[in-house]
Amino acid sequence: MLRYIATRFAVWIPSVLLVMLGVYALAYFGAGDPIKLIFLRAPGDVAYNPERIEAIRESAGLNRPFLVQFGSYIWNLLHGNFGNSLTSGRSVWAMISAAAPVSFKLALCSILLTAVVAIPLGLIAALKQNTRTDYAILGSALFLWAIPAYVAGPMLMVLLIMVIPGSNVPYGWGGIFDVRILLPLFVLSFQPIALIVRQTRAAVIEVLSEDFVRTARAKGVPEMIVALRHILRPVLTPVVTQLGLIMITIVNGAIFVELVFGLPGLGRLTVQALTNTDYPVILAITLIGSFLVMISNLLVDVLYPLLDPRANDTRRSR
């Protein structure tokens, strides 16, 4: 087991480095001269003074080869140094550590909500396959999957104000126990819930035809116990493997949800950085987002043999 985890980890690290290299290269070759980018915003005419530019380039180490610069960027990352923002001059690490808790709390709540809501719904839909209940659940899941967060968010806000007259617009951040969190949390969870409902339903339908379910029913085990003990346990495995995909939908959704509901998280930071073409911030957030997804995938890889002892390390379900 330890050996399996070690192998997975050993394969994982180069993948992370390569994703970082790809993202870094895009920013490096696309962004243009960083010194000009910085000093174009500054007063004075440094940007048009070639000698001073060369001097700064020398002192900042920007005349070194690409790979050396990439290496030192990674080295700085490991020491918690993400560079400075082009617009505000603040350290990117400070900006991110101020914003990240908001996003992380939201994401965790969203994953919890998804698990609590979606798995039972998927189970019910599959047990009542091809009935009205099933169609209703499946139809709503497809509907939720298709509605973008930036459409659902404002629409629900309008609805809320119309239904409860005098209620305030849920705008801003007051921690996860604040009532304003509810609407953004639901909107953020729509897509993950839809994903897991469909996944659970498909997995349950597959398990229903297994011999052990038939045996359990034949010997008179109550339907409730069959559903919880015999069906749900093998179903959880394929559902857990969706964690990486859920992470992607949450990271994507957070961009819109945070903007619409005015939450000071990483998503809003992304949009601000994009409007200001603030490369260090964009780069750092992209790396963090990819890292989250990849660490979820690694977690799935490590958990998989624990959940399904039949799986050896060549089999990796997606």
Next chain:
Amino acid sequence: MTVVPMATTDIKEEPPVSLWRDAWFRLRRNRLAVFGLGVVVLLAFTALFGPYLTPFDFLSQNLDARNMPPSLTHLFGTDDLGRDVFSRVIFGTRTAFLVAIVVTAIAVVIGVTLGALAGFFGGWLDRVVMWLTDMTMSIPNLLLVVVINASLKSPISSWMESRYLATLNPFYRETIWVDFLLVFGSMALISWPPYARLVRAQVLSIRSRPYITAAQALGLTNRIILMRYVVPNALGPLIVAVSAGLGTAMVLESAFSFLGVGVNPPTPSWGNMISDGLRVWQHYPHLLAAPAAVLGLASVAFSFLGDGLNDALNPRGAK
């Protein structure tokens, strides 16, 4: 089913039901899928002929009638420049379909080629392709687009500008091509991995099926095996993926416009209209509601259709 004595029946030779006919029958029984198909056909018709049917020009401004609520003259009201929102939504259908079709086509070509090569040849090629798809899929796709756009937009625009100054060819002045190139290109670059993965899995599983071995044992040529057995069996899931992908691409385009990296105004696109509407939705909710509802409808329709096609083309429920 009733048991019929074999000896006394004349077995009527019915014409064989083809795969597609069979799938069509199954699709028609699925009410959600029929609804989806209806909406998709209606939208496609609108995209083709809509601009000739609109009551107003999508660009004509009427500054005396700004931000009007929906009425009989202006079904969806007017926007901040007095333009008819209904006409703009209709014209936006064309943009949406253009983006969806072009992006999906590019993504399918890349994905199918890579996936088929990987599945067919295996070995190191397979490993490289799969690793590439894994990499692309582990970067959250909106962030990847943000990076691509932030990095490529300014070099391409400045290159176009220098070409224009050097040649004075008006072609280089049309920044709209840069926009489309960037939007289409970056969307296709993040959309191909699912297709590659799907086709590879299909090719791998079909190659080892007994009916392929049987066909080979019968001495059929590779071409016939490919055309009659491999292609139809791999096509079903691909059609499902494409149908769902078209809807996803439409949503993606609007997400880009929302972030300010999509198709540029004044070309009407649903995403543009939504992001404009978001700024004023407290005062003029119809400016947000109209394009958002149409986008939602289109996306839901494609997703219902894709799901119905999935059940119709893969009857064994292999999801």
